[in-house]
Amino acid sequence: MERDQAEELRALQDTLYFIGGKWRVPVINSLCNGNRRFREIERSIPGITTRMLSKELKDMEMNKLVTRMVYNDTPVLVEYEPTPYCRTFGKIIQEMINWGRDHRKKVIQKK
Amino acid sequence: MERDQAEELRALQDTLYFIGGKWRVPVINSLCNGNRRFREIERSIPGITTRMLSKELKDMEMNKLVTRMVYNDTPVLVEYEPTPYCRTFGKIIQEMINWGRDHRKKVIQKK
Numbered sequence: 001m002e003r004d005q006a007e008e009l010r011a012l013q014d015t016l017y018f019i020g021g022k023w024r025v026p027v028i029n030s031l032c033n034g035n036r037r038f039r040e041i042e043r044s045i046p047g048i049t050t051r052m053l054s055k056e057l058k059d060m061e062m063n064k065l066v067t068r069m070v071y072n073d074t075p076v077l078v079e080y081e082p083t084p085y086c087r088t089f090g091k092i093i094q095e096m097i098n099w100g101r102d103h104r105k106k107v108i109q110k111k
Numbered sequence: 112m113e114r115d116q117a118e119e120l121r122a123l124q125d126t127l128y129f130i131g132g133k134w135r136v137p138v139i140n141s142l143c144n145g146n147r148r149f150r151e152i153e154r155s156i157p158g159i160t161t162r163m164l165s166k167e168l169k170d171m172e173m174n175k176l177v178t179r180m181v182y183n184d185t186p187v188l189v190e191y192e193p194t195p196y197c198r199t200f201g202k203i204i205q206e207m208i209n210w211g212r213d214h215r216k217k218v219i220q221k222k
Contacts, residue, residue: 005144005155009137011211012204016136018214025127026120033116044116092210093123095203100122102199103129 018063019089023048023056025096028089031066031082038078060086129174130200134159134167136207139200142177142193149189171197 019025023045030044042053057080060066065086071077130136134156141155153164168191171177176197182188 008208009140009156011208011215012137012140014211014214015207016133020133022127022131026123029120029123045120088210088213092203092206095206096126097119097122099199099203100125103125104122 015092019092021056023052024060025089025093027053027056027060028065028082028086029093031080032087032090032093036079036081038080041080126203130203132167134163135171136200136204138164138167138171139176139193139197140204142191143198143201143204147190147192149191152191 019028026045026048027041030041033044035041035044038053038057041057042048042050045053057066057068061068064083067081067083069079069081071079130139137156137159138152141152144155146152146155149164149168152168153159153161156164168177168179172179175194178192178194180190180192182190
């Protein structure tokens with residue numbers, strides 16, 4: 001079967017659009033690592049501001065990447081649960097981690 | 112071995128930083144698909160402007176992702192050759208294409 005380069009590019013750009021921005025991928029990664037509470041997620045990503053994380057989680061809730069669970073405890077407990085859809089990014093994230101690691105090794109070797 | 116989440120996040124953020132922006136990944140993909148001349152690359156990516164592609168190729172040359180080859184023909188022929196380093200993004204790009212394809216199927220099913 002001949003490869004359809006235009007179709008491949010569309011698929012690629014859809015993905016890039018979806019994971020665009022600086023924080024989407026680190027937040028997905030943090031949720032997949034088991035972090036559930038706002039402060040937990042925030043602490044796991046150095047440099048993210050409360051405002052950015054709040055915006056990101058709202059956007060992700062709208063895009064069905066995360067479910068916001070409110071438990072009527074005292075005080076109220078709020079947890080962010082990654083959806084199965086969110087976990088579909090696992091392979092991309094793993095390849096990105098692998099690449100970043102190899103890159104760092106190469107940079108260190110050059111020094 | 113225990114997973115070092117901080118190290119993983121650093122690797123992930125290095126990669127995101129490197130492939131940041133809207134056009135870097137589509138340009139790498141185009142080069143890996145065999146496009147070599149400026150106009151070929153430009154035509155293969157709908158929406159990219161001459162100015163953006165020019166800037167992207169200059170940045171990629173500085174980052175050793177691409178080699179600019181000038182052949183003293185008449186008229187002068189200029190080709191952009193992806194480096195082996197550029198090709199290390201192959202797996203990430205393939206996973207992104209896979210994800211975008213699955214995503215599109217799901218969106219179509221819902222309609």
